[in-house]
Ligand code: ADP
């Protein structure tokens with residue numbers, strides 16, 4: 001099913017022509033109407049007239065999150081010519097936040113993208129979407145809310161948390177779709193299991209839109225099995241209008257990037273040079289339709305790859321692989337490069353384990369992986385636990401090349417997360 005079949009299936013040459021037209025317009029505009037790009041172009045000697053084809057994108061300087069912070073709050077804002085109707089900030093980890101302004105057209109565009117995304121997964125007017133993401137400065141909940149309203153389905157703006165109430169809403173109003181983080185989905189799956197709720201019999205859920213943080217294919221399968229839903233991966237970032245930048249279609253083989261709105265590149269994060277399709281690197285995005293605050297060649301730090309070739313669904317917009325983490329998520333433990341997602345993949349594939357885990361780095365360079373047991377597997381037999389523990393240690397060592405200390409903990413004893421989960425605690429004295 002299509003929301004806008006013409007644009008979603010636009011032949012590549014026409015799509016690329018449209019991209020070039022929009023890119024040139026954006027570049028001219030930021031050069032004359034923002035403080036930041038005027039300066040940046042002057043410093044780097046870039047001239048807007050240098051963009052003659054899409055390949056010339058490489059001549060443009062990158063924009064980084066440090067640039068956004070250094071030019072806080074409005075250095076990247078286009079002066080005048082539009083109504084500013086919204087401000088979001090993105091927390092990040094250090095120092096000042098990033099301020100992101102939206103015009104009416106920007107909010108409409110974000111809603112339009114989400115309407116495309118939801119329709120593509122088979123959602124329609126008859127559906128009821130319980131939006132279990134955080135409402136507020138975070139773009140995740142609000143943009144999906146607007147997109148779903150645009151599509152004309154009923155939205156329950158429940159926000160995250162209060163699982164008791166979430167369940168009641170789901171039961172009383174026959175919610176068919178939910179939107180939430182993977183960590184809250186895992187927590188909620190535990191919650192209903194403890195209540196003895198059988199989602200296939202007692203609930204009307206069909207689909208779950210899961211994003212805002214990285215998760216693995218194994219986690220997807222766990223959520224699908226536990227909640228009786230089809231899980232669709234959704235990706236976005238506040239700098240690019242929030243969610244709906246890339247979304248899975250029914251084929252569930254990667255996320256389509258709406259290329260009439262965004263230009264994507266994958267670069268080697270060390271050299272900044274482009275890598276060929278299919279090869280992993282850092283995603284760089286350029287907004288083509290943002291009115292209030294266009295951002296060029298934004299280094300997302302998200303690690304992914306472009307999937308070569310057409311998708312069975314017929315859309316011409318290219319797809320991204322599941323994001324495996326941020327380039328700055330990488331941990332260096334005893335000289336080895338370790339991504340938290342590698343650990344998650346192993347933990348989620350071992351039967352007998354629960355759905356919550358925590359990676360602690362301590363002392364000189366010690367890694368401790370704490371993982372909850374599942375309720376069912378906890379039979380009190382010490383030798384079973386010892387065996388499970390050494391099995392996990394071995395599998396982790398084979399994957400990450402470091403032998404962690406594994407601690408099995410009681411179900412429900414690790415901190416539960418409703419928003420973005422904190423999976424790593426680094427207290428090393430290095
Ligand atoms: P903040 O930067 O404050 O966390 P954002 O909403 O802008 O707020 O977060 C965007 C980031 O969230 C992305 O750059 C990416 O790292 C992560 N993210 C969002 N969706 C996904 C997803 N489906 N898979 C993996 N990571 C995701």
Ligand code: ZN
Pocket residue numbers: 249250251256311312313314315
């Ligand atoms: Zn597709």
